[in-house]
Amino acid sequence: MKLEIKDLRASVEGKEILKGVNLTIGQGETHALMGPNGSGKSTLAYTLMGHPKYQVTSGQVTVDGENLLGLTPDKRVKKGLFLAFQYPVSVQGVSMFSFLRAAYNNSRPAGTEPPTIFEFKETVAQKLKMLSMDDSFLSRYLNEGFSGGEKKRAEILQMALMQPKFAVLDETDSGLDIDALRIVAEGINTVSGPQTGTLLITHYQRILKYVKPQFVHVMYQGRIIESGGEELSRLLEEKGYTWIQGYKEEEQVAQQTP
């Protein structure tokens, strides 16, 4: 089983951000996607999940040969795709409990009976424990008033419940202190496992100490310009992103985030 992205081009409000992305992620593989701010990493994440603001102008995205483009986000979830948001959205009045339950029930294979409220409580209790999260999380409003670390843990909790085939983690390491980073990284390792393909989008190398990718890709100006093994991330760490400029001397690294 594979997540295949072929020559993907996408724009926001008429401006092309992704300029032909090619990437294949196999089941059980972990890929890191690195690159400077504004290179299109988050745009790729949103485009894969089907955010209405991002228009795909050409290319293909398939899971197990099935086309994802044109599907609404909920249908992509049913094909096994998951996105951990860089900035999880808060929703007042919706309890974590009801939200997680809806997410869990909606990501289960068609035709399976949804678990009872008691079965769900047990399932969620195990996952909370794994992420060192307190039960009180469940009786708070969705992401409302959560610290940066709590939000990121909550994203991984959702991933743990939804058990996707392919997970895109958009800067899940940002805004975490060292302890939270370790907990989140351990969570990712436990949840991803051999059944899941993971695309770990990150700006920094530090999470790669905990989550070991087999493949590292560098994104720059809407394209993947370099792919390699773990050593590529160390090269990036040493030299910084400025060395990429060698690829396109005439262009400046965009400073703004998309």
Place this chain on the structure above:
Amino acid sequence: MSQKAVSSFDEDLVRSISASLDEPAWLTSSRLDAFRQFAALPPEKNPLYTKYVSTFSFPLDRFKIIPGRSEIDFRSFFQGFLTGKEKDIILQGNETQVHTELSRDLESQGVRLMSFHAALKQEEAAIRKLIEGRLVKSGSDRFAAFVNAFFSGGTFVRVPTGVSLDRPLRRMLLLDSPSTSIVEQTFVIAEEEAKLVYLEELYSKGVPSPAFVASTTEVLARPGSHVDFSSIQLLGDRTTHVSNRGIETSNDSKATLSSLSLGAEVSRSRTNFFLNGRGSLAEGFEIFFTDGKQRYDYETNLVHNSPDSTGSTQARGVLKGESQSIFKGMIKIVNAAKNSRSYLAHHAMLLERTAKSDGVPSLEIDNNEVRATHSASVAQIDEEQLFYLMARGLSQDEAKKMVVLGFFEPVLSRVPIEQTREGARFMIEGKWQGEKRRLADRETLLAETGELTPEVKETEDIFERHYKYR
């Protein structure tokens, strides 16, 4: 006497209503005073109104206003609306007379739950005092004057001094006949140190047909008492609903109003909280959800006349389709009401570009040693929230529903009456799905939904928020 259709609202009609109800002369003359004020007051202007409400060119000839004496079989008429286990309830089907069930233990404690005119027969002096000291004054509001002049029935509730009820008193009005008009007055009185919960429910059934419901409601919380008043309005799509409420607190008493409005074509409501007692507390929780071409015009004012009083009212509404709403509210704190605190909030969410809502909060404060603030917002549903929920597998409709139901929670979760709180969620969800549901008790809810989702209780103190005026 059979039901009589009327062709105009005039003094003769006032007299004939009063005579048909066998009323004492003082009440007839009180009605006539109200009528003169009604006739003198100009029509209310409001961008939301249809011609029916603004000009009073309501098709009167089609409407019956004098109460009929025809009996209905309450059991079959209310089928589906009652579980059969109701104990303390007053039922009214169309304009016909009311049916009351009050358990013996409450009756023997002196609790009253009866029609206005039954109470008038039993204790005329007390009723006269209430009418003469009305909170909902005829001179202040044309619709109040209208009801005070033409009311054909009503409800009287009183819990005597020191009696604390552990279950709600209820009143249900159910309409099903075309061209029904209900004009009524309700009095709810908690005597000193009494405690009561009152649930008022207004429903229609059958094919939607034109109807008119006009009411005044007076809630009196005497010293040290506690009244929780709940009003559920799910009248039919072609009903015009006009309501005036006055809620008064006395020394160290507490009164709350929890209202859920889902029905009617036009609904126009005025609520005044009069904080007339030192250390008293008044709280309003108002929820509405409109669709189609529904129009709601609501106004809730907090009038602080006494020191150390605390008042708040919080409204939340969601508007679909081409529905429209206005929410006005004023905090008024007189010079004598020092150390009072007051809070007024109105928040609306629009689900479509065609829906409209306005919030108009204001302050009028004559004492510097008070804290008062208001907040208002009107916003479209948040697309990023919808995307986030859809990215968790919810369809667009499910995502919208979750956001909408969540939007009510900061107010709904504070509603002090469990049955209203849980029932309101069930009814709002029903409206989302195009079903008309009624307020159900917990047992019925469990039977119909299988389980109740655990609640998140709002704990933030609203008075700890930012103050515009302090």
